[in-house]
Amino acid sequence: MKTALVTGAGRGIGLATAQALSAAGLRVIGLDLGFPRGSNGATYVLEDLEGIPALVESLGAIDVLVNNAGVQTAVSIERYTEEARRRILRVNLEAPVELIRALSKQMIERKSGRIVNLASVAAFTAHTDLWYGVTKAGVVSFTRSFASYLGPHGIQVNAVAPGPVETELLRKAQPERISS
Amino acid sequence: MRNAYTRRTGRPEEIAEAIRWLALDAPVVLNGAVIDVTDGCYLR
Numbered sequence: 001m002k003t004a005l006v007t008g009a010g011r012g013i014g015l016a017t018a019q020a021l022s023a024a025g026l027r028v029i030g031l032d033l034g035f036p037r038g039s040n041g042a043t044y045v046l047e048d049l050e051g052i053p054a055l056v057e058s059l060g061a062i063d064v065l066v067n068n069a070g071v072q073t074a075v076s077i078e079r080y081t082e083e084a085r086r087r088i089l090r091v092n093l094e095a096p097v098e099l100i101r102a103l104s105k106q107m108i109e110r111k112s113g114r115i116v117n118l119a120s121v122a123a124f125t126a127h128t129d130l131w132y133g134v135t136k137a138g139v140v141s142f143t144r145s146f147a148s149y150l151g152p153h154g155i156q157v158n159a160v161a162p163g164p165v166e167t168e169l170l171r172k173a174q175p176e177r178i179s180s
Numbered sequence: 181m182r183n184a185y186t187r188r189t190g191r192p193e194e195i196a197e198a199i200r201w202l203a204l205d206a207p208v209v210l211n212g213a214v215i216d217v218t219d220g221c222y223l224r
Binding site for chain 1: 184189190191192193194195196197198199200202203204206208210211212213214215216217218219221222
């Protein structure tokens with residue numbers, strides 16, 4: 001049985017992805033800051049970059065990595081705090097890179113693995129949250145770089161770039177963009 | 181979402197389906213790709 005690691009699996013796109021992969025027969029390990037009562041997953045704060053190699057080591061064999069976890073504050077650049085900037089760079093950009101770096105070692109040994117990163121339409125357009133757009137443009141960049149580094153080892157690295165999706169991230173940051 | 185073709189916000193499970201496909205079923209020659217799942221919201 002294949003195993004998938006999904007970050008930000010407690011809500012939104014991460015939760016839906018964990019459910020879809022589970023329905024497809026995979027064992028899914030979900031990571032998040034916390035999980036709603038009744039659901040399972042491992043609690044981890046992705047701002048802790050230094051802890052990522054040990055985290056990956058503790059999880060055993062992983063065949064599929066979905067780098068989904070992301071934050072957005074959607075305040076203007078004039079109002080951005082240093083703390084918020086540091087957090088978004090760590091969670092959206094540096095943590096997924098560190099996860100790929102740590103996990104790709106075992107994938108290279110097995111000569112197989114699939115990695116899916118969450119970019120965003122914000123990578124290609126102007127965005128209210130400047131740093132969100134910057135981090136998502138970075139996801140596009142490292143997706144292509146890691147594909148070139150890891151492709152020769154039998155590992156696929158791709159990304160999806162969603163537009164606005166009805167999630168807690170969008171509800172909190174830009175409620176005016178939600179419509180059904 | 182007046183720019184989206186469906187005139188509504190995307191649903192998490194719709195994005196998850198694209199992720200599932202990339203994670204399990206996409207051909208091995210698909211690598212380094214960025215797939216838009218935007219419902220055309222920035223095309224016009």
